[in-house]
Every structure is written in C-alpha cells, then in structure tokens.
Amino acid sequence: MIPEIGHFALILALLLALVQASLPLVGSFIGNRLWMASARPLAYGQALFLTIAFAALVQVFLADDFSVIYAASNSNSLLPPVYKVSAVWGAHEGSLLLWALFLGLWAAAVAAFSRALPLAMVARTLAVLGMVSIGFLLFMLLTSNPFERLFPVPPDGRDLNPLLQDPGLAIHPPMLYMGYVGFSVAFALAIAALIGGKLDAAWARWSRPWTTIAWTFLTIGIVLGSWWAYYELGWGGWWFWDPVENASLMPWIVGTALLHSLAVTEKRGAFKSWTVLLALSAFSLSLLGTFLVRSGVLTSVHAFATDPTRGVFILAFLGVVIGGSLALYAWRAPAVSGGGRFTLVSRESFLLANNLLLVLLTLLVLLGTLAPLIYEAMSWGKISVGFPWFNKMFLGVTPFVALALGVGVLARWKQDEPARLARQLALAAALSAAVLLVSFWPPFSHGALWVPVGLALAAWVLFSHLTSLYERLRHKTRLGGGLLADLTGHSRSYYGMLIAHLGVAVFIVGLTMLSNFQIEKDLRMAPGDRTEVAGYQFLFEGSGPVKGPNYDAQRGRVLVFDGDRQVAVLTPEKRTYLASSQTMTEAAIDAGLLRDVYVSLGEPLAGGAWSLRIYYKPYVRWIWLGGLLMAIGGVLAVTDRRYRTATQAASVPSAGAVAKA
C-alpha cells in the first residue's frame, strides 16, 4: 500500500509539474495575472507530493518491505535504522527521487521568498523549474521507478553496499544534490531574465543569494566526499580525479566563477552576458555530471548501475535543457548592453581574469574526463587520462588564480591607480617573498620546488587580505564603530569573502605540505613487532575478533609512541558484512591539526601477522578545513543584512498599497 501511495504521489507531482511549466509561462506572455499567480501554489503542491513520495520510500526501507525491488537490492533487515534511511539514496532510483524532491523544495523556496520579484519573473522562473522537474519525474517513472514491486518477495534484502554504511556518506549525497539542484534556481532566473530581456542589476541581486546557498551546499558535499574517501577507502587518498568526482568539481568551479561574476554584474552592471552564460553553465554541468554518472558512458570506481536506455533518455533531456537554454542565449544575449566600463587596472579586470582561469580549469577537467571518449570517437586510439595529467593542469592554472586573488581584493572598482595598488600590495609581496626564501631552505623543502611556491602563494593570499581588512577598519574607525559593529552591520558579506578566501590559503598550505611531505609505508607486522615512521614508533599488539550489528570484524591494536610518550592507540578493522560477505577496511586515524597518523589493516598473513599500511599525513586536515572555511564564508555572505532586510522591505509596498486603498 505504502509503495503505491508513493508511486501515485510521483505521478501527481508530474501532472502538477506539467501545469507549472506551461500555465504561468503562457500567462506571463498574455498578461494573465491569475495564470501567473498559479505558479506559487503549483510549486507548493509539487513539493508536497514529492515529500509524500520520498516519505513513502523511507517508510518502505524502515519497514523492511522487500517486495519493493529497490529496497530488496539496497537494504537488509540487519541494517541499523540510520543506514536504512541513508540507503534510500544509496543507489540510482532513490538518488533520483532525492534530486526531484530537492528540486521541488528549491522551487517552493523560490515561491516563498520571491515577494520582491515582479510576478512575471516569478512565473517564468517557476515555469522553468517545472520543466526541469518534468524531465526528472518522467525519467524516474519511465526508466527508474523506485516503487516497482518484486515477486516472489525475497526473505531478506541484499544489503546496502558496505562502503556506503558510514555517517560521512550518509549525508554526502544530500549535500551534493542540494548544491547541484540549487544551481537550477540561478539557471531558471537566468532563463526568465533572458526571456524578459532584462538582464540588469536587479536580476543579479536576486540570483546572488540562491547561487551562494547552492554553492555552499556543494562545497560541503565535496568536502564530505573527499573526507569520506580518505578514511573509508583505506588508501589515504583524498581526491582521485574520478569521473564522478570531476562531475561534482566542474559545477563547483563554474559556480565559484558565477558567484564572483554576479557580484560584478550587481555592483557595476558589467559582464552581463558572461554572467548569464555562467549561470546556464553551472546547472548544465550539474546535469552533465548526472549523465556521466548514470549513463555508463565513462567507467568509474563508483560503478553505479548502468543502463543504455537511461543514457539515451538523459542525453535527450540534456539536449533539450542545455541546448534549448544555449539557443535562447544565442538569440537574446546579443541585445544585452555592455554595461559599466572599466580600465585595465581595476577590480573588474582581476575578477574577470580569475573568471577566465576558473572556466579554463573547468574545460580542462571536462576534457580530461571525456578524453577517453573523444579519442575513441576520433579513432585516435585508446587513452586513459590519469592523476598526473589532472594534477599538472591543476598546478598550471591555480597559482595564477591565487595571484590574481590577492591583487583583486585590494583593487578598486572601475579604475585604480597602479601606484596606489602597488603601495598597498608591497607589504604582502615582501612577506610572501620572505616565506618563499625561508621555505626554500633545503633542510626544510628537501629541494621540492613546489613547497616554497605553495607556501608563498598561501602567504600572498593571507597577507593581501589582511591588508584589505586593515585598510577597511582604519576607514571605519575614523568614521566611528569598530570590528563588531562592522561585522553585525551591512558588511557580513565582506567578512564572508574574507573567510572564504582565507579558506583558499588554508587549502593551499594543506595541499602543499601533504603532497610533499606525506609518508606511506606498507609492511608486514607480527604481534609484538615495532616499526618507525616519520619519527613515531608503532607497536603492533596483534588482532582479535569483534562483532558489529551486521558484520564480523578482525580488530588490530597498534600503539603509537612519540619518543617514550604514548600518543595514540589505533584499532583498525577488517570487517566482513554478513548479508553480502563483502569485506571492508576501516582505517584508524589519530587526527591532528598538523598531522594525521593513519593505520589500516591490509591482509592477514600467517602466524597472526598482518600486512599493515602506516601513513603519516601532515596538514591533511587543512585541505578540508579550507573547504569548510569557504562554506562558512558562503553562509556569512547569505546572512548579510541586505538579504535580511530585503524580505522586510518586500512587505512595505503592499502595506503602502493597503494604505492607499
């Protein structure tokens, strides 16, 4: 009964989406206010039915209803309840439902928080979101129905992939999807603005908070995914340039470019057609990522179910959504005026430079991801693009991003005097040069050139931003009011920017230190054996059996000493999951701000010995800390007072209208 309710709710949501995609849009052309106004209730209704459908699927999993194929293949009665819930989005069908739910919720949020927008704009935006929703709901109902039944009913489910039975991965996909789907709002607003022919500062102002929220979710999602890969896959790596990872990275980079470009369009009216293109691209790349992951065009370690009919459907959907939007762009964008002019030495120039660099980086990632496909299609032979290529491209582009970042934050809008800018940057430049020289010192850098370069770039970003903060506070204190007043006032978005950019510096330090100084050792250890890695002594005490809720495990004990002082007891596990008899490696990590000590069990050897992986990972936390700082910056930016007051201001005109009446 419950699965049928879910199925029915999905169909109703699709019907509402069909109306939402057409009625308000037509209304906006013929000026029918009632039709336009129907967009909001339709969006609420769709969100409601999608919530019902999703709740039904959760209930199916919690109740161990294995008559539903999707539950039978991805859950098990022994699974802890938390993972029964996260198993809902553990595979293809459920992931799609979560996508569709989030799309519905974003649309409802747009409906609720768009009082300040003209009705026609709201109608068009929600209509576009309705169109995207139609695609996803049709895809689900036609090729990937999560509520399909199974007969005969199996006695138990096949279990959730043990890799996914982890708190990090339970919340990683929802964060990621919130980000992907969130870009649909910026996309829909851009389409609505293109249709209306009004790409102005107001459009940019509406788009900014939505884009920032989506970007923040995506940032958190990517950080969680990277952190999960690090401790769960047992290899100690944090990024693999896997197609699935790249699929999330591309919208993130373009989203980053979009955030900055929107700021320029709002403040200076420049880059309009460029900004709108980025808004279309960010969501298009999210859809492309879905296609790459779901169609089986590329192989990936994430190895999701692949099915050619699904691939054809998504490709057609991509063609309509992306092709249609780019065609609209080619038609309407040429009419857009150039907007605010600026000179070579201005904040606009440096923002534009970084925008172009970020887009270049996205294109390189896209090229690398699709290279095997392109080579084969052109019959140039086979190729597999791996780690070294991506790393080289990344290292070739990002240092320039960091350089321009430091200049851009201090440059003035429109036109700046080179001499003034140079004076302000002098201190940051001198300090970075000092860092460069000191860290070049061979006993520290071991001759690795990237160490001084990386640390100097981080110093450059840090000190140029500190200079900016200093200049700002100097001005403010002259005008009265201190840091606290500044923080609580209009400029929370300024501090958001500062913290996010500090995240960039932190990330660079982590990346530099980790990739140049990490130590990885694989060795055989019998109980009682000692070894030394990176100045720490490791004593392997042996292993013994332990029982988990749905697995049996061998748990090893490794004591870690720094000199005579014991710093950690690490208990890595090798788990065998009962339902699938799959084995999993649970690494044990002694985490620290400056270094992680990472131990995982390899294979059991004769005489109670094990092959052990002992890793020393300096500054690895800084990589994720950098990402989190960026996300915190995003949160600060959207809670800036002008967005809070915007919702209040929205109610003023209607009050005035009442008074007039």
Add this chain to the structure above:
Amino acid sequence: MSQSRAKKTLKFLIPLGLFVVLVGFLGYGLTTDPRKVPSPLIGKSIPDFTLPTLADPDRQVTQEALKGTVSLVNVWASWCPSCRAEHRMLMGIAQEGIDDLQIVGLNWKDERPQAQDMLRLFGNPYVVNLFDPDNQVGLDFGVYGAPETFVIDRHGIIRYKHIGPVDAEVWEQTLRPLVQQLKAQS
C-alpha cells in the same frame, strides 16, 4: 553595420556549438563500450587477494595460487550468455592438457548454486575457481564485465587481458602464442 552585428551574434553561438559537439561525443559514447579502456594493470603484479573457492566456502585461495605456472584467469558468471558460449572453448583448452598452464576461474557477481550447476552441466575446465560475488577482487583486477581473460606469467605479472569471449581465433592467434612464449621464459 549588419556585418558586425552578424559577427557579434556568431560569438554568442559558440557555447551552443561547443555543446552540440559535446552531445555528439556523448551520443557516440552511448553506442560504444567503455570497457575497452586498456587495462592499466598490464605489466604489473597481480593484486593481493584472499577469496574462498567456489567448490568449498571454507577453502581460501590467495594470489600465491597464480604463481609458479602460467595462468589464464577467466572471469565468468552463470548469468552471462557469452560465458556459456566461451565455456566449450575453455573445455577444449583444458583437455589439451598443456604443461605448465592452468586455467583459473574468477566466478564473478554470481550465486554459488547456479555457478556450481553450470560446471556440473557443462564440465569444469578450471583447476580452481575463486568465488567473488561482490566484485571485491574483480575491482582490483579492473574487471569491467564478464567474460574477461587475463594471461598471467609464472611470476604473477599480468601480461595480457582479453575482453569478451575467447573463441578459437583469439586462442590460436593471440593467447596460445603468448602462453608458449611465457612458458619459454623462465
């Protein structure tokens, strides 16, 4: 004037053009098999593993079973039709009784009873079968699908990977000469 406008419009068509090219590649990608990516493991040592055998769940086999002699590691499953087609060829190779060559099965993403039934019905060309229902070892070997056949020398180095069923042509043209060559090396 109108010419410069046309030029300007052209510029805005670039994203659409790029996307059309992209769709072309993606569409092509749907018609082909991504499995044909060359295995990065060729020339590398076989990954370490411990798996139960198909015949006896209590008997564990490790990578050592693939050393000391030339091995064909055949990835198969009872649900895979081309594996059945290939099976007769494997039986033929096994019956030839080539010295210093063992055929090892990697029973992949399969169910134990069905796999055992298939061997009872069609014969068993394998000296031993590793039972890997969850693609645990298959993943380490870079298995994309069944059937696949790896040629491994006596030091446990992967020398060749054939994707798809082994038929008489593949065996005579490629695999047999390679096996002879590897046997000649010490």
